[in-house]
Amino acid sequence: MLYSEKVMDHFSNPRNVGEIENADGVGEVGNAKCGDIMKIYLKIDDGVITDAKFNTFGCGAAIATSSMATEMIKGKTIDEALKLTNKAVAEALDGLPPVKMHCSVLAEEGVRTAMLDYYTKRGETMPEEYRPKCDGDCSECG
């Protein structure tokens, strides 16, 4: 198993580590059983993601995908951010080893779970197709 230089870069210098106080959306995905937990915080103003931060317990790929996913959605509109896929995150990192693809799924799910929280807090309904699917069973992904 070999990580790309981009994965190593985002692992050793992760972007957007931290929490956002009074975040507009917070989402936690994964479980300790599988060894990866990701918590994503979003600040959303006028339909634009003005800030994104994360806390992650997990392997190198989990930290790198959290870093990359939060980077990719910052400055994007809600509609754009909802379209973020795990594949796009993995590609932006110049690929992930096959056994680590589930980490990119976790990043996608993390963003969507935070979005769901945002919609819920506003009393709005999240578009069905972008709702998170993670049921905590890690063997389903990757």
Place this chain on the structure above:
Amino acid sequence: MIIYADNAATTKMSQTALDAMLPCFTEAYGNPSSPHHIGQEAAKLLIAARKTIADLIGAEPSEIIFTSGGSEADNQAIVTAAILGAKKGKKHIISTKIEHHAVLHTLKKLEKDGYEVTLLDVHENGIVRLEDLDAAIRPDTALVTIMYANNEIGTIQPIAEIGALCKEKGVFFHTDAVQAAGHLPVNVKEQNIDMLSLSAHKFHGPKGAGVLFVRRGIPITAIIEGGAQERGKRAGTENMPAIVGMAAAFKEACDNMSENMPKVQLLRDKLIDGLLKLDEVILNGDREKRLPGNVNVSVKGIEGESLLMMLDMQGICASSGSACTSGSLDPSHVLLAIGLIHEVAHGSLRISLSEYTTEEEVDYILEKLPPIVERLRNMSPVWKKMKEVK
């Protein structure tokens, strides 16, 4: 600074072993089965290597079978003992929950073939209790296979006592001594061991060579069929350079054991003491009954692979029992067997030292680790939750 602290995975070759191997490539390169003089040069080296290893474990040369390594030796011991047992209607095998996969997966295969397997609990300290073994032995028990020392948590099993009990009950006893050989004394007679596996690359020998010791009188069979090498117990032209290197490395390790191991143990204890001073770090495995070079801790709130990667950036090579390092989603079966919950098992760190480890290296690890742990904990939702609860 580059620090190799993954000696339970494999070790650096000893110069003595390497020097012993080189003539096998350049001069005595013959096939030991050939009657001409170049073949006979190789045959002499093979005989000498066999005697060296036999002497060092209290065995006879005829009781030594050279294999490709520890896994093959484990496979052969267990599969053929199972076949012998079945001939007498005995199809029950006893082992432990913390064996190497070379043993556990072989037992799984036998289960599918109708054998019954009992895996003994090792309790919180990672050590088998004799009364548990005594209670598990049945009239139809064909084999007891219990590792000498564990590869992950380093715990040492009461091998002599287990051997005595098996002898008393008339059950074959095999031990996977891959982690112990060259680090702890082995005497198959005194310890009543019927079969034993060892591997060269765990004591500064080359990869690709191992030994299966089988007590004389146990009619073990081959699992690799072909030529009549190894008295018909293991076909295939002998891996001469590796066998010769293994014998040289084993002799060096055993000759210097009483001098080296107390030194390694002092470094181990310094490292354990230093690590346990950190907040929420626990030792896995027994504090006393453990391999001289084995340190295994769980650093709560962080995951092992990211810890290993950050240590590697500082030049430190170690290991972890996290799922992410195993390629599966489950953490180490050994850590789960001693009662660790998943997230604590995922945060395990194994640092395995050798006689080549220096005190400066241990100090360096103790200096570099705390800031890495702090950095990872600062981005860990698990750690933050733990601290909130407290």
